[in-house]
Amino acid sequence: MPAMPSSPAPGGRGRRPVDRPPITPTGIVDAALRLTETEGLDAWSTRQLAAALEVWPRAVYHHIGDRDAVADAVADRVVGMISLPSQELAWREWFSALLLEGRPVLRRYRGVARRLVRIGPIIPSALTMMDRGILVLQEAGFAEGATAAYRYLTNSAFTLVMVEDDRAENLPEARERLAGALAAHRDDPERRGLAAVGAAVTSRGTDDPEAIAALEDDFYAYTVERSLDGVAAVLSRPDRGGLSG
Amino acid sequence: MPAMPSSPAPGGRGRRPVDRPPITPTGIVDAALRLTETEGLDAWSTRQLAAALEVWPRAVYHHIGDRDAVADAVADRVVGMISLPSQELAWREWFSALLLEGRPVLRRYRGVARRLVRIGPIIPSALTMMDRGILVLQEAGFAEGATAAYRYLTNSAFTLVMVEDDRAENLPEARERLAGALAAHRDDPERRGLAAVGAAVTSRGTDDPEAIAALEDDFYAYTVERSLDGVAAVLSRPDRGGLSG
DNA sequence: ACCTGAACACCGTTCAAGT
DNA sequence: ACCTGAACACCGTTCAAGT
Numbered sequence: 052m053p054a055m056p057s058s059p060a061p062g063g064r065g066r067r068p069v070d071r072p073p074i075t076p077t078g079i080v081d082a083a084l085r086l087t088e089t090e091g092l093d094a095w096s097t098r099q100l101a102a103a104l105e106v107w108p109r110a111v112y113h114h115i116g117d118r119d120a121v122a123d124a125v126a127d128r129v130v131g132m133i134s135l136p137s138q139e140l141a142w143r144e145w146f147s148a149l150l151l152e153g154r155p156v157l158r159r160y161r162g163v164a165r166r167l168v169r170i171g172p173i174i175p176s177a178l179t180m181m182d183r184g185i186l187v188l189q190e191a192g193f194a195e196g197a198t199a200a201y202r203y204l205t206n207s208a209f210t211l212v213m214v215e216d217d218r219a220e221n222l223p224e225a226r227e228r229l230a231g232a233l234a235a236h237r238d239d240p241e242r243r244g245l246a247a248v249g250a251a252v253t254s255r256g257t258d259d260p261e262a263i264a265a266l267e268d269d270f271y272a273y274t275v276e277r278s279l280d281g282v283a284a285v286l287s288r289p290d291r292g293g294l295s296g
Numbered sequence: 297m298p299a300m301p302s303s304p305a306p307g308g309r310g311r312r313p314v315d316r317p318p319i320t321p322t323g324i325v326d327a328a329l330r331l332t333e334t335e336g337l338d339a340w341s342t343r344q345l346a347a348a349l350e351v352w353p354r355a356v357y358h359h360i361g362d363r364d365a366v367a368d369a370v371a372d373r374v375v376g377m378i379s380l381p382s383q384e385l386a387w388r389e390w391f392s393a394l395l396l397e398g399r400p401v402l403r404r405y406r407g408v409a410r411r412l413v414r415i416g417p418i419i420p421s422a423l424t425m426m427d428r429g430i431l432v433l434q435e436a437g438f439a440e441g442a443t444a445a446y447r448y449l450t451n452s453a454f455t456l457v458m459v460e461d462d463r464a465e466n467l468p469e470a471r472e473r474l475a476g477a478l479a480a481h482r483d484d485p486e487r488r489g490l491a492a493v494g495a496a497v498t499s500r501g502t503d504d505p506e507a508i509a510a511l512e513d514d515f516y517a518y519t520v521e522r523s524l525d526g527v528a529a530v531l532s533r534p535d536r537g538g539l540s541g
Numbered sequence: 542a543c544c545t546g547a548a549c550a551c552c553g554t555t556c557a558a559g560t
Numbered sequence: 561a562c563c564t565g566a567a568c569a570c571c572g573t574t575c576a577a578g579t
Contacts, residue, residue, distance in 0.1 A: 181493070211455070
């Protein structure tokens with residue numbers, strides 16, 4: 052067996068067994084989806100993906116293209132998993148359902164939220180979501196303000212998922228430094244604003260993962276509600292409904 | 297001169313001139329700040345930073361530590377450049393000023409916004425900003441809701457800067473695909489929601505950088521206003537002011 | 542058409558040693 | 561104390577060749 056100085060051996064044995072069928076674009080995305088679930092979209096390498104498929108990295112390029120092409124396909128699959136609410140719901144309920152149901156799907160595949168907000172329009176399933184959402188807003192009377200409102204509502208929620216994904220990537224040591232930095236000012240008379248945060252942080256468990264998850268759930272729901280309130284405000288002030296210019 | 301198989305030559309010559317003073321933590325952050333301005337916080341490498349200082353990579357580790365430590369110091373410098381509004385302003389004006397003035401600073405140093413929303417509490421200058429902001433909200437009557445409102449307002453604006461940074465990283469080719477994907481549905485009767493976006497996109501110049509910047513400015517201002525509206529809504533409904541639990 | 546095997550030009554970090 | 565020079569264990573992508 053030859054030495055492999057710059058690539059991991061695909062599957063550990065020298066050559067792909069002859070009885071195995073050729074890899075396919077669908078199979079590549081299946082494997083990338085599994086890696087995204089365990090590692091996150093930005094954490095797996097093309098070499099890991101190739102190893103999972105038991106081929107050399109070059110084979111993946113032959114079927115789909117570079118890392119970005121694979122990641123785009125993964126994002127399309129994941130966004131397609133988000134079920135779109137019924138078009139008969141009122142706009143506020145429609146978006147509330149979409150954003151609350153979208154979070155667990157996106158969080159399961161860390162890094163997809165970032166890609167969604169970055170290149171949404173070239174993700175086919177995101178275009179479908181956008182079409183439905185804008186229709187709902189148009190029918191609710193948002194007129195020219197519908198596109199800005201759509202982008203604002205989805206950005207608010209999905210960028211928060213992106214931040215949650217980023218923080219999940221933090222090492223335990225970094226998480227402790229974060230909680231500690233806030234708790235340190237709990238009784239600081241010079242920084243009465245931070246003292247309030249410190250008190251809030253220390254009153255709940257900062258080490259219990261379930262307590263932290265509950266805090267994240269609450270702040271996500273708060274974010275969705277405040278953004279819906281913010282957009283609702285333009286309906287009562289139609290002069291400010293669209294973007295200027 | 298010996299071969300350097302795994303590191304660039306610092307400064308191109310074999311050895312650092314004896315007359316140069318030793319590098320310092322401050323000098324390292326100065327150089328990293330310049331690289332962040334030209335390349336973005338995530339785009340420069342420790343090797344590039346070392347080359348700019350005309351030392352071998354190991355020397356940087358000796359004075360500050362790893363890449364994360366340098367990036368944290370850069371983020372602290374940049375956030376410290378954001379001037380805090382007068383504490384005498386009303387809460388809405390205070391946040392409007394902070395978020396509108398914070399954007400150009402953060403965009404000048406791409407990637408810092410992401411780090412700010414990810415590890416804010418361990419960035420000293422971000423803690424100062426947080427202390428002031430929460431005081432302003434407390435004095436405006438937000439009570440226990442002040443910390444959630446602070447996080448919501450700063451997240452809304454700074455995560456949008458993060459998305460703008462990400463999109464600035466897109467290659468021209470990817471930017472065209474994005475605009476094209478929306479414009480493609482301009483006259484699509486099957487997708488009336490997307491048609492509205494397509495029309496809006498094609499009515500303005502999609503290639504003129506100034507027109508694109510103006511659209512981004514408008515949407516940022518819209519985002520800030522909607523978030524302020526969303527938070528203002530809790531003042532009139534005090535039962536929903538804080539987070540549940 | 543599909544894939545191998547190796548290479549190219551990079552990373553971040555750490556080793557042991559030198560002055 | 562400060563820094564060199566080299567190494568370790570990785571990256572994404574591309575080359576030329578094999579079946």
